[in-house]
Amino acid sequence: MKKMLIMCGAGHATSTVVRAKVESWLKKEGLVSQVSIKQSAIGDEVTNISNGNYDIVVSTTVVPNEIKDKVINGVALLTGLGADKVFSAVKKEIEA
Amino acid sequence: MFFDRDIMLFHQEAEDSTDIISRIAIRLTEAGIVKRDFGKHVLEREATYPTGLKTKALGVAIPHTDSKYVNQSQIAFASLKKPISFKDMTDPDKKVEVSLVFMIAMSKPHDQMTLLSNLMAVFQNENALIKLLQSDDVAEVKQVLKTNNIE
Numbered sequence: 001m002k003k004m005l006i007m008c009g010a011g012h013a014t015s016t017v018v019r020a021k022v023e024s025w026l027k028k029e030g031l032v033s034q035v036s037i038k039q040s041a042i043g044d045e046v047t048n049i050s051n052g053n054y055d056i057v058v059s060t061t062v063v064p065n066e067i068k069d070k071v072i073n074g075v076a077l078l079t080g081l082g083a084d085k086v087f088s089a090v091k092k093e094i095e096a
Numbered sequence: 097m098f099f100d101r102d103i104m105l106f107h108q109e110a111e112d113s114t115d116i117i118s119r120i121a122i123r124l125t126e127a128g129i130v131k132r133d134f135g136k137h138v139l140e141r142e143a144t145y146p147t148g149l150k151t152k153a154l155g156v157a158i159p160h161t162d163s164k165y166v167n168q169s170q171i172a173f174a175s176l177k178k179p180i181s182f183k184d185m186t187d188p189d190k191k192v193e194v195s196l197v198f199m200i201a202m203s204k205p206h207d208q209m210t211l212l213s214n215l216m217a218v219f220q221n222e223n224a225l226i227k228l229l230q231s232d233d234v235a236e237v238k239q240v241l242k243t244n245n246i247e
């Protein structure tokens with residue numbers, strides 16, 4: 001099972017929307033059983049991400065440079081522009 | 097329910113993002129919807145974790161902060177006469193020219209997932225966004241939102 005983190009600035013609003021989008025996509029792809037999702041605020045997670053505690057990280061907010069390459073930008077799931085790209089990046093990590 | 101207090105500001109001539117955020121926050125505070133330091137915390141959060149979003153039609157921003165500063169869940173709406181710059185949600189070095197602001201006040205975290213998803217869906221609806229930008233009528237804005245399952 002892959003560990004996925006979905007985060008935004010406060011861990012309230014946009015991460016909630018992204019989580020809903022990701023969950024319905026996982027369902028559609030038949031991948032629900034392969035991923036466990038945690039939702040959180042970036043302030044609580046930078047160290048965890050640096051330490052490699054998650055397999056997949058999707059963020060709707062600014063992330064520090066040192067963890068940039070470990071994070072998938074999930075804003076497209078809010079605006080719909082380029083949502084496919086986000087999902088294929090997530091899929092790649094699930095299958096990795 | 098999220099727009100039942102009618103906190104809407106039309107065709108504002110704001111100087112910058114701080115100006116428009118403050119104007120909306122004052123209205124929410126005066127209405128008792130949020131606690132007194134809500135606006136200050138929204139501004140602080142916006143500086144660190146900006147909320148400008150570029151959509152196909154126009155720029156929107158969704159400033160918000162922790163639910164502990166909120167008494168009653170509500171979304172305030174503001175349209176701008178001329179777009180103003182907000183920092184981009186994922187890249188603060190980039191700017192988004194914002195025409196519509198939805199200030200989200202949630203009294204409980206993780207609340208109203210459906211409503212928020214529907215609000216994001218409106219951001220993908222060019223016609224709805226342009227209607228919202230042109231309107232100066234509370235009932236009309238509510239109607240556009242209602243059509244998109246937001247109320």
